[in-house]
Amino acid sequence: MPRDMDDGPPAKRHGSGTEHTRDEDRQDEAPASPWRRRLLIGGGALAGVLLLAGGGWWWWQSRLWESTDDAFLEAHVTRVAPQVAGRVAELLVDDNQRVEAGQLLLRIDPRDFEVALQNARARHGSAAAQVAEAGAQVAVRRAAIGQAQANVVIAEADLENAETSLRRFRSVDPRAVTQQARDDAEAQSRSARARVEATRQEVAAAEAQAAAAEAQRRAAEAALREAEAAITNAELQLSYASIAAPVAGRIANRGVETGNYVTPGQALLSVVEPTVWVTANFKETQLRQIRPGQAVDVKVDAYPDPVLRGRVDGIQRGTGARFSVLPAQNATGNYVKITQRVPVKIVLDDDRVRDLPLSPGLSVVPSVRVRD
Structure with missing residues (x-):
């Protein structure tokens, strides 16, 4: 009896708890509200419609644009190199400095070139003196020709006089003149004829000497022109010691310091011009609808805002x-077919480019609008 009395109440309590739990389960298993079911169905349908609309919009936009991420900014980069060898005496620019066209960048020690210029000028003075001397010799030889020609005239006059006397002696009665006088007349005629021949030879000799003097004068003038060319070359070499910026832009890739010994053709620094454009490497299958003049939206990875405007240049x-x-x-x-890429040049027509520090080599994503 005590055990039954002790076990009764717990059994009753256990039965009450089980009934309470079953009541809760029945409430949980009750059917959902019709409005809740409709809301879930409507939300799913709306999500499906939005997904289809987004997919359709993306498909339509993909037909309007051709894009690639294999694209970079480009600019004209001028590499500056010396034309003469020497030690850098003065460096006037620093990295990233803006320079104008014609602005002095650096100077090479000019002393060797200044000495060469002085030597060239000295040789020019000597050549000029030789030209003057040769000109004087030409004048002397021409005067000698004139004197020799005058002697020819005199000799010819003496010859004519001697032959006239000889003819006179021969025309008179031999008994009227002595044999001695006739022999003297003949001797004077032969002597006058010889003097004429001699003076003519003197004229030829004077003309030959004048021609030689003229040749010397031409040689001296050639030497003078050579000396003038040497001066021009020395001045040019001296000018090469001062290196100026060929274009306006910013200094980049500077690899020279004051005191460095440089040689001709050695790259010292680069000048990057401010105008930039885009080189986009499109796949060959994307070129079907790309044409020069089409509008382009360019997104720069370094500066995603704003999207820049441009156009296809070529x-x-x-x-x-x-x-x-x-x-x-x-x-x-073994041949393996690979889709090739073709560079397309895109110029930027956006004024906002001036406000961005765009540099060649930056990655961009251009999108070409191939349909209106």
């Missing part, structure tokens, strides 16, 4: 691989 006549250092040789080895 399409390169040749793929990038064709102009590489080692172009592919498809006629040898």
